[in-house]
Amino acid sequence: xxxxxxxxxxxxxxxxxxxxxxxxxxxxxxxxxxxxxxxxxxxxxxxxxxxxxxxxxxxxxxxxxxxxxxxxxxxxxxxxxxxxxxxxxxxxxxxxxxxxxxxxxxxxxxxxxxxxxxxxxxxxxxxxxxxxxxxxxxxxxxxxxxxxxxxxxxxxxxxxxxxxxxxxxxxxxxxxxxxxxxxxxxxxxxxxxxxxxxxxxxxxxxxxxxxxxxxxxxxxxxxxxxxxxxxxxxxxxxxxxxxxxxxxxxxxxxxxxxxxxxxxxxxxxxxxxxxxxxxxxxxxxxxxxxxxxxxxxxxxxxxxxxxxxxxxxxxxxxxxxxxxxxxxxxxxxxxxxxxxxxxxxxxxxxxxxxxxxxxxxxxxxxxxxxxxxxxxxxxxxxxxxxxxxxxxxxxxxxxxxxxxxxxxxxxxxxxxxxxxxxxxxxxxxxxxxxxxxxxxxxxxxxxxxxxxxxxxxxxxxxxxxxxxxxxxxxxxxxxxxxxxxxxxxxxxxxxxxxxxxxxxxxxxxxxxxxxxxxxxxxxxxxxxxxx
Numbered sequence: 001x002x003x004x005x006x007x008x009x010x011x012x013x014x015x016x017x018x019x020x021x022x023x024x025x026x027x028x029x030x031x032x033x034x035x036x037x038x039x040x041x042x043x044x045x046x047x048x049x050x051x052x053x054x055x056x057x058x059x060x061x062x063x064x065x066x067x068x069x070x071x072x073x074x075x076x077x078x079x080x081x082x083x084x085x086x087x088x089x090x091x092x093x094x095x096x097x098x099x100x101x102x103x104x105x106x107x108x109x110x111x112x113x114x115x116x117x118x119x120x121x122x123x124x125x126x127x128x129x130x131x132x133x134x135x136x137x138x139x140x141x142x143x144x145x146x147x148x149x150x151x152x153x154x155x156x157x158x159x160x161x162x163x164x165x166x167x168x169x170x171x172x173x174x175x176x177x178x179x180x181x182x183x184x185x186x187x188x189x190x191x192x193x194x195x196x197x198x199x200x201x202x203x204x205x206x207x208x209x210x211x212x213x214x215x216x217x218x219x220x221x222x223x224x225x226x227x228x229x230x231x232x233x234x235x236x237x238x239x240x241x242x243x244x245x246x247x248x249x250x251x252x253x254x255x256x257x258x259x260x261x262x263x264x265x266x267x268x269x270x271x272x273x274x275x276x277x278x279x280x281x282x283x284x285x286x287x288x289x290x291x292x293x294x295x296x297x298x299x300x301x302x303x304x305x306x307x308x309x310x311x312x313x314x315x316x317x318x319x320x321x322x323x324x325x326x327x328x329x330x331x332x333x334x335x336x337x338x339x340x341x342x343x344x345x346x347x348x349x350x351x352x353x354x355x356x357x358x359x360x361x362x363x364x365x366x367x368x369x370x371x372x373x374x375x376x377x378x379x380x381x382x383x384x385x386x387x388x389x390x391x392x393x394x395x396x397x398x399x400x401x402x403x404x405x406x407x408x409x410x411x412x413x414x415x416x417x418x419x420x421x422x423x424x425x426x427x428x429x430x431x432x433x434x435x436x437x438x439x440x441x442x443x444x445x446x447x448x449x450x451x452x453x454x455x456x457x458x459x460x461x462x463x464x465x466x467x468x469x470x471x472x473x474x475x476x477x478x479x480x481x482x483x484x485x486x487x488x489x490x491x492x493x494x495x496x497x498x499x500x501x502x503x504x505x506x507x508x509x510x511x512x513x514x515x516x517x518x519x520x521x522x523x524x525x526x527x528x529x530x531x
Contacts, residue, residue: 002304005026014293015027018297023047035055045064046067046304047069074283075095075099077313093299096384111227115199145157145161146197147185149171169185175396176349190213203231222251356404357413415427456505456522459521465518
């Protein structure tokens with residue numbers, strides 16, 4: 001009988017689900033806070049069910065000699081060392097859709113609280129004061145609500161805003177015009193959202209592209225008296241800049257549920273008038289806590305008893321029989337998607353995945369999910385192979401799969417075509433006998449490039465001296481090139497270069513490279529190459 005440890009507080013109903021499905025369970029909800037005790041007992045368990053209190057570090061994973069699955073009751077897995085778990089073959093699951101409504105409702109509640117200064121008015125009245133003239137609020141009816149990130153949670157907020165007779169404008173790189181029309185929102189660029197919105201609410205993950213997205217420069221573009229709501233992730237809003245904007249009157253109020261440092265026992269925002277602060281309560285309702293707890297118990301039980309994989313962060317939904325053959329191509333599909341996702345800035349409208357030769361007979365659902373997860377992960381960092389197709393559908397992106405018999409020199413390959421309103425991008429790849437993914441075509445240009453963790457992709461005209469320019473600039477700054485591949489469509493035509501590097505490409509070197517007139521574009525890329 002498999003054995004699961006529940007080291008954080010979880011619903012008693014969830015604990016019963018484990019028992020009913022033939023899983024032995026130890027419910028020790030305070031153990032996650034005792035790192036040393038947890039470390040000493042984790043080797044006894046096949047599964048670990050957690051919330052946010054338990055920190056699953058590399059050290060803990062090394063001690064978890066029998067662990068097969070980690071289940072996170074909730075969406076965020078920041079407290080789990082996923083690469084370390086992957087290296088040990090431990091599946092990491094989450095419950096990505098259990099608290100969407102709850103988080104969206106909290107954002108709407110914060111919007112009302114800030115608009116009418118409810119917390120301050122409540123405190124004043126409880127203190128025996130009657131300061132009716134002090135708390136002059138604003139109506140939300142007829143106002144413009146700017147939604148940054150219109151995915152699973154943001155779309156719910158947008159619909160609630162429309163129901164409150166607000167005009168909703170939305171910025172999301174993956175939101176199609178068709179999906180925007182379906183939601184009833186106006187799709188705009190970020191600067192236009194800043195300029196037009198009376199209220200701005202954030203519902204985007206925290207990653208390199210979104211960190212500090214609301215900062216001093218952004219505030220300068222906003223209306224005077226704008227109000228900011230953040231129930232997504234701390235770090236999206238630069239807190240010091242928000243404090244200054246509040247002091248100057250540029251921002252009339254803010255509702256903040258998440259902070260740059262948590263738990264936030266001290267923060268400059270706490271002393272600001274008309275700033276409503278809550279302790280990361282976005283997912284804290286009875287219904288949401290129950291939903292995610294039940295889901296994680298069901299998912300973990302199904303895996304431990306039946307071998308079924310659902311909502312895995314680091315594992316596709318595949319059967320045991322097909323896994324050895326499919327696994328390298330899962331990684332190939334993921335890196336193909338990741339390549340296009342990292343070089344594409346415009347909203348994606350269509351995705352076509354071609355399965356040629358032997359890949360046409362594989363588990364195309366798993367391969368497609370891997371490609372889509374890689375494609376949108378640069379914008380939606382907590383996406384997994386199960387949630388990726390849903391997110392693509394929600395954004396109105398047209399997805400098509402094509403399979404055909406062997407048509408070229410390779411036994412089988414995958415080709416990804418992504419269309420935006422600006423251009424179409426294509427990339428193809430295959431796996432050789434060593435199981436490692438390789439790029440074989442980019443922009444219709446043939447090449448043979450091994451996939452590395454750190455790469456640099458450039459485009460240029462096919463003219464003499466490109467190799468010297470790239471190599472010279474890298475050598476000047478001691479950037480070592482492990483591999484160097486070139487390709488062109490015709491003599492004197494379009495050309496590309498793909499460099500496999502020993503480490504990340506330095507930003508200052510990238511600036512120098514882009515300043516060279518011979519280089520049309522240069523993009524540093526990063527891939528997870530663990531198979």
